[in-house]
Amino acid sequence: xxxxxxxxxxxxxxxxxxxxxxxxxxxxxxxxxxxxxxxxxxxxxxxxxxxxxxxxxxxxxxxxxxxxxxxxxxxxxxxxxxxxxxxxxxxxxxxxxxxxxxxxxxxxxxxxxxxxxxxxxxxxxxxxxxxxxxxxxxxxxxxxxxxxxxxxxxxxxxxxxxxxxxxxxxxxxxxxxxxxxxxxxxxxxxxxxxxxxxxxxxxxxxxxxxxxxxxxxxxxxxxxxxxxxxxxxxxxxxxxxxxxxxxxxxxxxxxxxxx
Amino acid sequence: xxxxxxxxxxxxxxxxxxxxxxxxxxxxxxxxxxxxxxxxxxxxxxxxxxxxxxxxxxxxxxxxxxxxxxxxxxxxxxxxxxxxxxxxxxxxxxxxxxxxxxxxxxxxxxxxxxxxxxxxxxxxxxxxxxxxxxxxxxxxxxxxxxxxxxxxxxxxxxxxxxxxxxxxxxxxxxxxxxxxxxxxxxxxxxxxxxxxxxxxxxxxxxxxxxxxxxxxxxxxxxxxxxxxxxxxxxxxxxxxxxxxxxxxxxxxxxxxxxxxxxxxxxxxxx
Numbered sequence: 001x002x003x004x005x006x007x008x009x010x011x012x013x014x015x016x017x018x019x020x021x022x023x024x025x026x027x028x029x030x031x032x033x034x035x036x037x038x039x040x041x042x043x044x045x046x047x048x049x050x051x052x053x054x055x056x057x058x059x060x061x062x063x064x065x066x067x068x069x070x071x072x073x074x075x076x077x078x079x080x081x082x083x084x085x086x087x088x089x090x091x092x093x094x095x096x097x098x099x100x101x102x103x104x105x106x107x108x109x110x111x112x113x114x115x116x117x118x119x120x121x122x123x124x125x126x127x128x129x130x131x132x133x134x135x136x137x138x139x140x141x142x143x144x145x146x147x148x149x150x151x152x153x154x155x156x157x158x159x160x161x162x163x164x165x166x167x168x169x170x171x172x173x174x175x176x177x178x179x180x181x182x183x184x185x186x187x188x189x190x191x192x193x194x195x196x197x198x199x200x201x202x203x204x205x206x207x208x209x210x211x212x213x214x215x216x217x218x219x220x221x222x223x224x225x226x227x228x229x230x231x232x233x234x235x236x237x238x239x240x241x242x243x244x245x246x247x248x249x250x251x252x253x254x255x256x257x258x259x
Numbered sequence: 260x261x262x263x264x265x266x267x268x269x270x271x272x273x274x275x276x277x278x279x280x281x282x283x284x285x286x287x288x289x290x291x292x293x294x295x296x297x298x299x300x301x302x303x304x305x306x307x308x309x310x311x312x313x314x315x316x317x318x319x320x321x322x323x324x325x326x327x328x329x330x331x332x333x334x335x336x337x338x339x340x341x342x343x344x345x346x347x348x349x350x351x352x353x354x355x356x357x358x359x360x361x362x363x364x365x366x367x368x369x370x371x372x373x374x375x376x377x378x379x380x381x382x383x384x385x386x387x388x389x390x391x392x393x394x395x396x397x398x399x400x401x402x403x404x405x406x407x408x409x410x411x412x413x414x415x416x417x418x419x420x421x422x423x424x425x426x427x428x429x430x431x432x433x434x435x436x437x438x439x440x441x442x443x444x445x446x447x448x449x450x451x452x453x454x455x456x457x458x459x460x461x462x463x464x465x466x467x468x469x470x471x472x473x474x475x476x477x478x479x480x481x482x483x484x485x486x487x488x489x490x491x492x493x494x495x496x497x498x499x500x501x502x503x504x505x506x507x508x509x510x511x512x513x514x515x516x517x518x519x520x521x522x523x524x525x526x527x528x529x
Binding site: 011 | 495515522
């Protein structure tokens with residue numbers, strides 16, 4: 001009992017410590033993150049954004065920035081009095097560094113301005129020059145890269161429907177796919193061999209009864225062979241199952257004698 | 260001689276005793292519904308709620324209040340064996356005891372109950388019904404159909420409530436009383452009444468409103484949890500009283516001890 005309560009008391013002390021430490025540590029973390037965020041914001045956003053403003057401002061005082069403290073005499077133009085105001089430049093290292101950078105930037109731009117305006121070809125990342133770049137150079141300087149003769153390859157296909165059917169049959173013999181069977185049905189239908197078309201459509205349907213075209217091709221072949229009622233019955237059956245718009249349209253076509 | 264806190268501990272030992280019953284507004288309301296329902300031509304009454312909401316206590320109080328006036332039997336612990344259950348029912352109705360080597364035939368019991376229709380009305384109070392098997396519950400239903408035997412059953416909110424949810428069973432339950440955890444005010448009343456009843460007025464006055472708020476937060480206003488919590492609180496007090504009395508105050512409940520008890524019971528993860 002004694003031990004249990006003593007142990008419990010220890011656990012309570014740990015709990016209280018935890019209760020104090022959690023908000024304390026979270027506030028420390030928040031303060032740290034906050035100050036870090038402010039530093040980043042200050043360093044990368046504030047000092048980068050008004051760069052042009054800083055540049056123009058520093059143009060005037062660029063010579064006075066080297067010494068950390070300098071007495072500047074400002075003469076009043078309006079009053080033309082001899083009284084002069086003495087201004088002390090603040091010694092803030094961050095600002096000094098920034099201004100130094102700006103000075104360097106200004107110098108750079110000055111030297112650039114004084115370079116003679118020569119027509120130079122800019123180096124590019126790739127090896128080839130554009131037409132515009134080439135035009136800026138003399139004819140003698142023009143670099144010609146050996147070009148390979150452009151050969152257009154053309155595959156000439158000499159195929160007939162008989163060839164196609166035979167090829168497809170061979171393909172079907174290997175694949176046994178409903179798609180190939182359907183293509184064969186369509187080929188025969190186109191050729192006018194409706195009986196064969198019907199057979200291949202049926203085969204395609206046996207493999208995949210959800211293949212809509214197999215139903216349509218089967219019915220169309222039937223209709224072409226004069227079995228219109230049979231074709232309509234098949235399509236009606238398919239329509240009740242699938243609500244296919246194509247099937248419905250085909251029924252209409254068969255009924256009106258378009259097929 | 261028992262110390263003050265040792266005595267206080269015993270008040271909060273979880274037991275279904277009519278002497279420990281505390282009159283609360285919500286409990287009285289439920290009790291009145293229950294008693295009124297018994298007067299109506301009912302088949303079954305269901306007391307339904309989470310463990311520790313006072314179902315057993317209510318059933319116990321009902322039994323002690325009515326046992327002098329009507330035929331009422333209280334099964335505080337579930338009789339899981341069907342044979343034993345039917346035997347108890349038959350013996351309670353007939354007043355005859357059955358030899359050990361014999362058993363009650365259910366059809367015979369049904370016919371016997373039917374023969375008593377409009378002559379007698381026997382009430383059975385069954386606690387912890389979620390432990391009964393589905394087949395036994397079905398027999399209870401059939402017995403209640405005779406309108407001679409009436410059942411008041413208590414049921415925990417568990418997955419087994421499906422038995423009750425069955426349509427055919429639902430129609431036979433005439434009244435459903437849902438028991439809930441108490442509010443902060445009711446919890447304060449419960450603790451004060453409980454302590455004052457046993458003569459600990461000064462301890463009752465130690466419990467402030469903010470303590471009640473904390474206790475309610477820890478126990479969700481559940482009677483069983485509150486009893487357990489206070490048992491642990493006074494157990495810790497007892498230790499300090501014996502070993503380090505300077506650490507405890509008799510004017511107000513110590514927040515430290517409240518938290519220590521909460522850690523011990525796992526309410527606080529420390």
